[in-house]
Amino acid sequence: MTSVRAAEARAKRKKAAGIQWGSWLFAAALIVLLLFTLFPFYWAIVASLTPEAALFRDPSLWPQQIIADHYRALFVDRDFITPIRNSLVVAGTTTIFCLCVGTLAAYALARLEFKGKAAIMGFILAVTMFPQISIVSPLYLLLRSLHLIDTYPGLIMPYMTFAMPLTVWVLTGSIRQIPRDLEEAAHVDGATRRQSFTKILLPLAVPSLVTTGILTFIYCWNEFLFALSFTLGPERQTVPVAIALFRGQYQVPWGEILAAAVVATAPVAAMVLVFQRRIVQGLTAGAVKG
Amino acid sequence: MRKISRLGYEARLGWALVGPALSVIALIAIFPLGWTVWESLHLHELRMPWLGQPFIGLANYVEIAKDPRFWAALAHTAFFTVVSISLELVIGLFLALAMNRVFRGRGFVRAAVLVPWAIPTVVAALLWRFIFESQGGIANALLVDAHILKQPLVWFIQTSTAWVPVILADVWKTTPFVALLLLAGLQNIDLSLYEAAAVDGANAWWQLRHITLPLLKPAILVTLIFRTLDGFRVFDLIYVLTGGGPGTSTEPVALYTFNALLQNLRFGYGSALSVVIFAITFGLALIYVRGLGVRLGGEEA
Numbered sequence: 001m002t003s004v005r006a007a008e009a010r011a012k013r014k015k016a017a018g019i020q021w022g023s024w025l026f027a028a029a030l031i032v033l034l035l036f037t038l039f040p041f042y043w044a045i046v047a048s049l050t051p052e053a054a055l056f057r058d059p060s061l062w063p064q065q066i067i068a069d070h071y072r073a074l075f076v077d078r079d080f081i082t083p084i085r086n087s088l089v090v091a092g093t094t095t096i097f098c099l100c101v102g103t104l105a106a107y108a109l110a111r112l113e114f115k116g117k118a119a120i121m122g123f124i125l126a127v128t129m130f131p132q133i134s135i136v137s138p139l140y141l142l143l144r145s146l147h148l149i150d151t152y153p154g155l156i157m158p159y160m161t162f163a164m165p166l167t168v169w170v171l172t173g174s175i176r177q178i179p180r181d182l183e184e185a186a187h188v189d190g191a192t193r194r195q196s197f198t199k200i201l202l203p204l205a206v207p208s209l210v211t212t213g214i215l216t217f218i219y220c221w222n223e224f225l226f227a228l229s230f231t232l233g234p235e236r237q238t239v240p241v242a243i244a245l246f247r248g249q250y251q252v253p254w255g256e257i258l259a260a261a262v263v264a265t266a267p268v269a270a271m272v273l274v275f276q277r278r279i280v281q282g283l284t285a286g287a288v289k290g
Numbered sequence: 291m292r293k294i295s296r297l298g299y300e301a302r303l304g305w306a307l308v309g310p311a312l313s314v315i316a317l318i319a320i321f322p323l324g325w326t327v328w329e330s331l332h333l334h335e336l337r338m339p340w341l342g343q344p345f346i347g348l349a350n351y352v353e354i355a356k357d358p359r360f361w362a363a364l365a366h367t368a369f370f371t372v373v374s375i376s377l378e379l380v381i382g383l384f385l386a387l388a389m390n391r392v393f394r395g396r397g398f399v400r401a402a403v404l405v406p407w408a409i410p411t412v413v414a415a416l417l418w419r420f421i422f423e424s425q426g427g428i429a430n431a432l433l434v435d436a437h438i439l440k441q442p443l444v445w446f447i448q449t450s451t452a453w454v455p456v457i458l459a460d461v462w463k464t465t466p467f468v469a470l471l472l473l474a475g476l477q478n479i480d481l482s483l484y485e486a487a488a489v490d491g492a493n494a495w496w497q498l499r500h501i502t503l504p505l506l507k508p509a510i511l512v513t514l515i516f517r518t519l520d521g522f523r524v525f526d527l528i529y530v531l532t533g534g535g536p537g538t539s540t541e542p543v544a545l546y547t548f549n550a551l552l553q554n555l556r557f558g559y560g561s562a563l564s565v566v567i568f569a570i571t572f573g574l575a576l577i578y579v580r581g582l583g584v585r586l587g588g589e590e591a
Contacts, residue, residue, distance in 0.1 A: 030388055030399065033381070036462065037403055040417040043428060047420065056426030105311035114304035120312065127319055129516075129575060131523035133544045134568040137551050137561045138325035139318075161319040168311050193303065222410040224526040225544075229552055240412035244530050254420055261413045265405075272408045276401045279408075283467075284474035 041265070048258040055254055070255035071263075080260060082234060083242035089152055090227075090238060091220035094159040095213050098167040103209065106171035107197060111180070121172070127165040132225050135161065143230055150232040158226045167216050170282050174208035175201070211282040214271055221268060239264045323568070329561035336555035343558075350562035359538060360563065363546040364570075370453075370528075370542060371521030374460040378517065379510070381461065382468030387502075389469065390476045403466040411463065415530035418459035422446070429455075449539040452532050456540060459527055464520070468513050475509025476502070515578045522571050543567050 047055060049066045074080045109117060139158050140149070148154035182204070183196040191199070227238040234242065243260045246253060272279060333346045354360050389400055406414060422429045422445040430442035445451045483501050492500070503510075525544040528534060534541030534549075547567060551560035 026388065026391075029384065033385065034399065034402060037406060037466075040414075040421060040462065041405070043421060044417050056424045059426065059428045059431050061428075101310045101314060104307040108304040108307035112300045112304040112307075114301035117304065120308060123312075124315070126575075127315055129519050129571070130319075130323075131519075131544065131564075131567050131571050133523060133525065133547050134326055134564040135319065135322040136548070137329055137557050137564060138322035140551070141325075141329075141557065142322065157318055160314055161322075164311055164314050165319075218408055222408075222412075224410070224412050224529075225548070228529075229548070240410045240526070243410075243416065244412045244526075252423075254423070257416055258420060261416055264413055265409045268408045268410075269405045272404045273401050276397075276404055279404065280400070280470055284470055 044258045044261050048255060048262050050255065052253070052255045070259040073253075074256050074259050074263070078256065079234070080242070080263065083237050083239045084263075086152075086236055087221055087238040087240075090155045090159065091217050093152070094156050094163050094220050095167075095217045097156070098160065098163045098216055099171075099209060099213055102164060102167035102171055102212075103202075103205075105168045106175050107201065109168070109172045110175035111183070111201075121169075124165045124168055128162065128169060132162065136225065136229050139226075140229060149230055150236045152236070154230050155227060155236070155238070158230060159220050159223060162223075163216050163220055166219060167212055170215055171208060171212045174212065174282060175205055178204050178208070207278065208282075211275065211278040214275055214279065215282055218268055218271070326561045326564050326568075329557055330565045332558050334556075334558040334561075336557055346558070350559050351566075353559060354562055354566060359541075359546060360543070360566075362538065363541050363543045366540055367522055367524065367542040367544075370456065370460070370524060371518060373453075374457050374464070375514070375517045375521060377457070377461045378465045378468045379513070382465045382472055382513070385465065385469035386472035386476055387498075389473050403469065406463045407466040409463075411526040412530050414459055414463045415527045418455045418462070419531050422455040446532060447536055449536060452536060452540050456528060456531050459531060460524075463527075464517065468517065471513045471516070472506065472509050475506050478509075479505045511578065515575060518574055518578070519571050522567070522574065 046063045048070050049063060049068070051065060051067055051069070054064065108114075109121060135158075139161075143149050143154045143157070146154075148157070178201070182200050186196045186200055221238075222240060223238070224240045224244070227241045228244070231237050231241060237245070239260075243257060243264060246257050246260065330350055331345060331347060332343050333341060333349070334343045335341055385403065389396060421427060424430075425442035425444060427442075429445070430439065433439040434442060443451055445455060479502065483505075484497055487497050487501060523544050524542050525548065528540060528542055528545055529548075532540045534545050538546075543563070544567065547560055547563040550556050550563055554560075
């Protein structure tokens with residue numbers, strides 16, 4: 001009797017040890033992964049505050065001497081404000097336009113029954129996946145003949161190619177998750193489609209619109225290939241292009257590049273931290289339904 | 291009778307509402323795609339306007355078939371795609387399983403891993419370039435300190451070592467996205483399956499292999515599609531990290547095409563390259579969707 005109980009206790013202890021081992025391993029792996037994720041950011045911030053001469057000389061993980069020169073140079077000597085303004089104008093205009101047009105389409109795709117709906121959804125998904133490079137040549141020739149190379153419309157138009165399908169796709173997935181009850185009740189009470197759309201659905205869909213807007217904005221803010229292809233000089237370059245083409249007089253100005261990287265990352269990182277839950281929902285709403 | 295007219299009304303309203311978005315997409319995405327095909331059948335050198343734009347049939351495609359730099363670029367792209375996606379799937383699966391558990395600080399982990407996904411690819415590439423830059427860089431310092439390297443390496447001078455930062459940067463940036471797609475799949479799995487298995491004495495490994503992975507298959511396949519297509523159009527990351535170098539030994543197809551178009555201004559040939567990339571991506575998507583039986587979104591399942 002006692003031996004049975006002892007054996008049981010031993011087994012229990014063994015199992016507990018196993019679980020504990022499992023959790024330790026799990027925690028350790030997670031910490032390694034977090035370090036891997038956060039280290040490049042940490043290192044960029046440290047380096048952006050380090051004098052240029054000390055950057056590649058026996059680097060130390062802790063900052064030795066903190067200076068703000070790179071940030072000053074970025075905004076005073078280099079006029080980094082211009083690319084930021086360009087990015088804000090292009091990404092902002094594209095996002096707003098896509099939201100206005102996309103909301104109508106998403107409403108129809110989420111709420112109305114009509115023939116060809118499935119085909120439209122398939123078409124939109126296909127367009128989100130096709131490679132940007134495959135339309136660079138005609139867009140370049142088109143913009144050149146319209147004298148739109150190196151202008152805001154010359155970037156906003158190409159940006160629609162990926163922003164519009166993205167907006168419609170995410171917004172449709174998101175609106176589908178809003179319960180229909182209220183709209184149906186309104187229809188029973190004799191409300192028209194237009195009334196149920198503007199008075200009931202639209203207010204309920206504000207969070208969806210915000211999430212989708214953030215996603216579209218992030219995609220536009222980060223875009224590189226079109227911005228590189230369709231601008232000529234610093235006046236109209238967006239942030240990614242400006243950073244990628246940073247050149248110093250004699251050598252690569254790493255201090256300034258990293259300061260610029262920190263500045264370009266900060267707004268996006270802030271948005272992600274604030275809206276992470278919604279962004280995750282928006283990203284996965286349409287994607288996984290196998 | 292009334293039902294039919296109501297349906298007719300819904301159909302008209304539906305198309306009217308979808309119309310503007312569809313016409314924008316058709317006008318700026320589909321029409322240019324047709325134009326690319328048309329360009330690809332012509333000789334069009336912007337550097338030599340006196341040549342005009344004569345029709346040359348499939349000559350550009352024949353040139354591609356004989357172009358060693360294109361085949362090399364295709365091989366680089368495939369190599370990059372396969373290696374980075376394999377790593378991302380494994381790490382992403384771990385991360386998804388981790389985020390599916392309840393533990394203190396889960397919100398923080400989720401937010402932290404999302405940030406690399408959200409920042410510009412150009413910035414991600416620069417961060418990793420800086421880490422591996424120069425013999426006095428931090429990667430060399432850490433690896434020498436840990437006795438993994440005997441002496442500092444010049445990473446970007448050799449093809450084999452130049453791939454390391456490229457793949458690391460891609461894994462760093464995209465694994466969160468992979469993890470999120472897989473996590474969404476995990477959350478659809480019925481928890482009672484695990485409880486039943488646990489009652490029958492199945493251990494965690496058995497549960498992973500016989501419950502989680504089979505039921506996660508659709509999510510894994512969707513992730514695979516998204517990431518393969520992404521991998522095949524890789525541009526920003528390599529443009530910034532290696533510029534396709536040393537030489538052209540890490541150049542992917544998108545970068546080769548970009549150079550043909552905007553460096554050499556060979557619009558006919560560049561367009562033909564674009565069409566080939568489009569065809570490859572389209573083919574891959576078809577294989578996945580048809581062959582592996584993935585159903586994507588569309589109708590409510």
